[in-house]
Amino acid sequence: MSTLTRRHLLGITAAAGLGSLAACTGATAPATQSTPTSVATGPIDGTGKKLRFFTYEAVQTVDMVKAVLADYDKKYGSTTTVDNLPGSGAAVYPDKLRTELLGGSGPDVWRIWGGQIGAPYAKAKQSLDLSAYAKKYGWGDKVNAQALKAMNFYGMQAGAPYLMRGLGGWYNKAVLTKAGVSAPPTTYDELEAMNDKIVATGVTPLATGGKYGWHVMRLFEYLLEVTAGPELHDKLLDGSESWDRKEVTDAFGLFKKWQDKKWLPNGVLGLDPADIEPSYVQGTSAYTITGAWTEVNAIQSAKADTANFGNFILPTPHSVKRHSGFVEGLMINARSANPDLAAQLIDFFISPESQKAMKVSSSTVKGAEPSATDYPLSVDWLKKSGANPFYVIQDQAFPKKEADGYFAIQSDVLQGTTAPADAAKKMQAIIAAWQK
Amino acid sequence: MTATAIRPRSATARRVQLRGGAGAWLFALPALLVYVMFLVSPALQSLFFSLTDWDGLSPSYNLVGLENYVAMASDPVVATAVKNNLLWTIVTISFPVVIGLSLAVFLNSHVYGKSILRLVFYTPSVLPLVSIASIWGWLYNPQYGAINALLRAVGLGALAQPWLGQDATALAAAMVPAVWLRTGFPMLLYLAALQGIPKELYEAATVDGANRWRQFWNVTMPGLKQTHLIVLALALIDSFKVFDMIYAMTYGGPGTATQVFGTYMYFNVFQYYKAGYGMALAVAITLVAIVVSIPYVRSQVREEAR
Numbered sequence: 001m002s003t004l005t006r007r008h009l010l011g012i013t014a015a016a017g018l019g020s021l022a023a024c025t026g027a028t029a030p031a032t033q034s035t036p037t038s039v040a041t042g043p044i045d046g047t048g049k050k051l052r053f054f055t056y057e058a059v060q061t062v063d064m065v066k067a068v069l070a071d072y073d074k075k076y077g078s079t080t081t082v083d084n085l086p087g088s089g090a091a092v093y094p095d096k097l098r099t100e101l102l103g104g105s106g107p108d109v110w111r112i113w114g115g116q117i118g119a120p121y122a123k124a125k126q127s128l129d130l131s132a133y134a135k136k137y138g139w140g141d142k143v144n145a146q147a148l149k150a151m152n153f154y155g156m157q158a159g160a161p162y163l164m165r166g167l168g169g170w171y172n173k174a175v176l177t178k179a180g181v182s183a184p185p186t187t188y189d190e191l192e193a194m195n196d197k198i199v200a201t202g203v204t205p206l207a208t209g210g211k212y213g214w215h216v217m218r219l220f221e222y223l224l225e226v227t228a229g230p231e232l233h234d235k236l237l238d239g240s241e242s243w244d245r246k247e248v249t250d251a252f253g254l255f256k257k258w259q260d261k262k263w264l265p266n267g268v269l270g271l272d273p274a275d276i277e278p279s280y281v282q283g284t285s286a287y288t289i290t291g292a293w294t295e296v297n298a299i300q301s302a303k304a305d306t307a308n309f310g311n312f313i314l315p316t317p318h319s320v321k322r323h324s325g326f327v328e329g330l331m332i333n334a335r336s337a338n339p340d341l342a343a344q345l346i347d348f349f350i351s352p353e354s355q356k357a358m359k360v361s362s363s364t365v366k367g368a369e370p371s372a373t374d375y376p377l378s379v380d381w382l383k384k385s386g387a388n389p390f391y392v393i394q395d396q397a398f399p400k401k402e403a404d405g406y407f408a409i410q411s412d413v414l415q416g417t418t419a420p421a422d423a424a425k426k427m428q429a430i431i432a433a434w435q436k
Numbered sequence: 437m438t439a440t441a442i443r444p445r446s447a448t449a450r451r452v453q454l455r456g457g458a459g460a461w462l463f464a465l466p467a468l469l470v471y472v473m474f475l476v477s478p479a480l481q482s483l484f485f486s487l488t489d490w491d492g493l494s495p496s497y498n499l500v501g502l503e504n505y506v507a508m509a510s511d512p513v514v515a516t517a518v519k520n521n522l523l524w525t526i527v528t529i530s531f532p533v534v535i536g537l538s539l540a541v542f543l544n545s546h547v548y549g550k551s552i553l554r555l556v557f558y559t560p561s562v563l564p565l566v567s568i569a570s571i572w573g574w575l576y577n578p579q580y581g582a583i584n585a586l587l588r589a590v591g592l593g594a595l596a597q598p599w600l601g602q603d604a605t606a607l608a609a610a611m612v613p614a615v616w617l618r619t620g621f622p623m624l625l626y627l628a629a630l631q632g633i634p635k636e637l638y639e640a641a642t643v644d645g646a647n648r649w650r651q652f653w654n655v656t657m658p659g660l661k662q663t664h665l666i667v668l669a670l671a672l673i674d675s676f677k678v679f680d681m682i683y684a685m686t687y688g689g690p691g692t693a694t695q696v697f698g699t700y701m702y703f704n705v706f707q708y709y710k711a712g713y714g715m716a717l718a719v720a721i722t723l724v725a726i727v728v729s730i731p732y733v734r735s736q737v738r739e740e741a742r
Contacts (some may be wrong), residue, residue, distance in 0.1 A: 095706045098493065120709050124493030210601065212687055267578030267598020269690040270606065275577075401708035408691030415602055415690065 039132040040340045046078025049338050051345060054083045054100070054107035056093045058297050062086065064358040071357075072348045078341055083107060101126050101333070108336040109345060112159060114150045114327040115396025116403070122158035127331040129156040133343035143350065147364040150327040161329035162350045164364045166385045167218060167393065168323055170294050170311045170377075171287035172280050175203055179286070184312035188226050191315055195263040198286045205263045207278075207285035209271030210414070213407025214395040216268060218289040219258065220410055221324055221394045222314045224251040230320045230391070237397045239435045243428035252413050252420035259414045269411055278302065281309070289314065289324075292361040292370075292378035299377070311381045313388070325390030327364065398434070405430040479722075482715045492711030504716035514717070517697045520607055521721070524614075524696060525675040531615040533667055536622030541656065543623075544630040554627070561620035569684030572613040576600050600686055603693035610685045610694060618674070622667045626660060633659035669733060676725040697721040 057065050062084050069080045085093050094117055100106045106126075112118040121127040134140060134157050139148065144164060151159035171184060179198045185191040195205040210216040225233050228247040235241035236248070258264050265271060265285065278298040279285040288294070299309055313323055330349065332342045348354060355368030361378035363369070372379045395403045409426050412418035418426065486504055490497035508514045539557055543550050560568065575582050576599040584596035599609040633656065641651045679698030682688060688695040688703065695703075697717055704714030 098706055102492070120491070120493060124491065124709075125495065126493055210690060213689065265579065267601035270576070270578065270598050270601025270686070272573065399708070401704075401710065404692070404703070404708075407689075411603075411689060411691035411693075417603070 039136055039343075041136070044076065044340045044344045046073070046076040046338075046341050046344075049078050049341055051078055051080040051109065051336075051338060051342055052083060052107040053080055053345070054085075054097060054110040056085045056111060058293070059086045060296050060301050061358065068349065068354045068357050069345070071354075072345055075348075076341070076344065078338075078345075080345065097121075105335060106333050108333050108338060108342045109330055110333070111328060112331055113396055114159070114161065114329065115392050116399045117396050118151060118159055118329075118331070119153040120399075121331060122153035122156055126334055127158045128334045128336070128339055129158070130160060130332060130343065130346075131157040133332075133346070134160070137343070137347040139347075139350070142365055144364040144366070147327045147329075151329045159329035159331045160346045160350060161327045161364050162355065163328040163360065163362050164325065165291040165293070165328070165362050166323045166325040166381070166388070166390055167289055167291050168311050168313050168381065168385060169287045170280065170290050170309065172283050172285075173308050173310055175201075175280075175283055175286040179203070184310065185315050187315050188317060194286075195258075195261065199262050203283075204265045204279075204285040205287065206258070206265075207276050207280045207288040208264060208268060209273040209276040210269035210407075210411060211272045213404065213410070215273035215277070216264075216410060216414075217394055217403075217407060218324060219264075220251065220255050221391075222289065222316075223254045223258075224248065225314075225318075225322060225324075225391065226316050227251040227254065229316075229318045230322050230389075233391055236431075237392060237394070239431050243431055244425045248424040248427065249420045252410075252423040255410065256413055256416070256420060264414075269414060292375070292381050295361060295375050295377045296359075306377050309377060311377060311384070313384055321388050323385055323388060323390050324393045326393045326396050329364075402430050402434045482718055485712055486716035486719045488712045490711045491709040492705055492714075493709060497712070500712065504713045505720070507713060508716065508720065513692045513695050513700055516692055517695045517700045520694060520696045521676070521678070523607065524611065524678050525672070527611050528614050528618060528675050528678070529668065529671045532618040533622050533671060535615070535619045536667070537626050537660075539619065539623045540626035540630055541652070543627060554624075557623055558620035560617040561624075563617065565617070565680045566684050568613050568617055569681060572609075573600065573685055576609055601690060603690055606686050606690060607694045610681055613685070614678070614681050618671070622671070625663050625667055629660050629663040630656070669729070672729055672732070673725070676721065676728075 053069060055062075055065065062082070066082050069082060072078070073080050085096055094112070097106070097110055097112070101121075112121065118127075134148070139160060143161060147161035147164045148157070150164075151157065151161045169184065175198065176182075176184070176194070179194070179201045181194050181197055185194050198205040206219065208216050208219060224236070224247075227250040228236060232241060232247060236243055259268070265276060265279075276285075277288050277290060277294070280288045281298045281302050281304055290298075295306065299306055313321060316322070330346050332339055332346070336342050350365050352365055352367035355363045355365050356371070359370070359374050360368060361370045361375045362382070370378045370382065391397075394406065397403075398406060406427060409418060409423045409430075413420060413423045485497070487499055487501060488497040489500045489503075543554055543557075547553065574580075578584060578596070578598040578601060581599075583599065584593075587593055587596045597605055599605050637655045637659070638651055641655050646654065677698060678696050679702065682694055682696050682699050683702070686694040688699045692700075697720070701714045701717040701721070704710045704717060706714075708714070
């Protein structure tokens with residue numbers, strides 16, 4: 001009897017445990033496609049209707065988003081719930097969204113990045129084609145045209161962009177002053193010289209972390225812009241030129257140089273960007289490569305005086321000055337029970353009044369420029385970068401699998417296990433496989 | 437029992453047996469339904485989708501036969517995951533079991549404050565994995581972490597490392613908290629089992645001149661045979677399922693250095709839009725786990741039946 005019980009126990013335990021390995025992928029039937037067959041004209045009454053809004057707003061600003069959505073509900077009678085996943089970055093948020101879409105009905109409206117992060121939702125027809133709504137609400141006149149185009153995937157207007165972010169160097173003035181640097185660099189050589197001076201004071205120049213790959217990538221994509229220049233850089237990103245070339249090797253060489261000269265934090269590859277990036281505010285590093293959101297998320301949240309910080313365009317030797325950038329916008333679930341109401345919510349959300357109420361610092365909406373009182377550094381950044389074109393940030397330029405391969409090569413270069421020339425060859429192999 | 441089993445049963449007895457059997461199935465039915473719905477059905481679906489090129493989001497897919505399984509052979513990350521899973525299994529079974537047993541033997545003796553010590557050693561087992569990963573992530577921080585600070589304080593600064601930031605140490609560094617948190621459970625099981633071993637056996641062994649070492653091997657270990665079985669079976673299954681610790685601590689990195697089957701499967705299904713391939717990985721690891729586990733379980737049961 002006791003043997004039988006043990007056998008059962010072991011058998012059941014083993015079967016359950018092992019079965020759960022296969023079951024944990026949790027496959028469900030793929031969603032079916034739906035597109036808006038007709039778009040209601042005039043205002044939509046939301047009385048008795050519910051919407052769910054999924055975002056990754058920072059904890060410091062989510063209450064402003066909730067307030068705007070509450071205003072919408074008050075105006076149209078609907079009930080909108082906000083589901084927020086702050087601080088997760090592009091590495092985690094899309095996973096949760098995708099799981100929600102596959103495991104249930106998913107949110108009605110969700111926020112998403114552009115490029116290869118947002119595109120799969122359009123390709124899989126999980127997001128609604130918003131072309132008819134864009135026409136109804138005149139988004140073409142309200143929103144920056146470049147941003148609108150950046151959320152057009154596979155011939156459909158998959159998203160309504162409301163944020164267009166550019167990345168640059170954000171620095172701590174006291175650290176630069178202590179290092180004897182009176183102004184931020186305007187050439188790449190000046191940037192290297194500045195790094196040397198900062199290291200001499202015992203401070204790490206660049207605050208960056210390699211966990212997830214995308215943060216330290218910001219440095220590499222900048223170095224690639226320096227060595228390759230705008231035209232070649234774009235061709236590398238779309239695969240029309242080979243990566244197995246001198247300019248790419250040079251960029252990987254510079255990348256390694258930054259590590260070897262201690263311009264990056266010790267153990268950079270294991271550091272979480274969320275932990276290390278704010279260190280420039282604390283003064284334990286000099287600067288980071290980030291966007292205007294850092295003013296709220298890192299500077300204002302630390303109750304630091306914005307006057308002690310500044311930003312600069314990462315300098316390149318090319319006549320066309322560019323920086324890395326990306327868009328973010330809103331998509332509507334193709335299976336939403338209330339697509340017209342959701343589209344109306346988006347129109348309300350991207351109105352200049354709502355954008356101002358949410359104090360959006362990098363809005364794509366005309367008339368919603370940030371206030372110099374609320375965001376002096378963001379306004380300053382926009383003045384410097386606003387007229388410059390940007391190249392697509394590289395974790396959005398490639399699909400995630402290829403981007404992870406790219407990050408792995410960068411990791412190997414920094415650890416010295418792959419030489420820069422080999423890294424260029426390996427990267428070309430990844431791109432070639434993707435192109436197939 | 438044997439005599440009862442071979443005696444011809446009357447029709448009434450058979451009906452009683454039948455009713456008893458049906459009753460047992462009836463009681464088991466709710467659990468079986470849950471098991472089929474939430475385990476068997478998704479597992480079969482995974483098996484089916486492993487034969488497709490489904491991206492995990494689109495409404496359509498194509499059957500590709502064994503293409504996904506063939507692709508694994510040439511995927512370098514799969515090779516890394518196989519190696520890492522193997523290492524992880526060996527380390528996170530052997531160390532927690534040996535340490536857990538040692539602690540149980542220690543705490544079963546006359547030790548002052550043993551109740552508090554039991555609590556201390558068992559507490560990591562009940563902490564959320566993500567919290568543990570976060571705590572150890574900070575301990576390993578190359579600049580401000582306690583581990584490097586301690587090394588520097590005792591004059592071993594040369595040994596300070598970016599533990600999670602280099603291929604050479606990242607997996608081992610992730611294993612340490614895994615061992616730490618997985619030691620408490622076997623300790624608890626062994627502790628309970630030790631208290632079931634009659635004291636008379638130790639007294640008799642002492643009278644026979646056996647020292648403590650001989651007593652451990654000839655009295656304690658045989659007395660823990662059934663517990664070994666349970667502990668090792670559970671530890672083996674747990675090791676094959678490794679996902680959360682790696683995901684939270686290293687995210688499979690640096691690069692792909694700490695990828696294991698669980699995380700690589702997740703990345704393919706949920707991030708790379710290669711659900712078919714990811715599910716093929718899930719099926720493969722399940723088959724490997726079955727191949728490894730079944731002979732072990734059978735041998736243990738056979739040995740027990742002797």
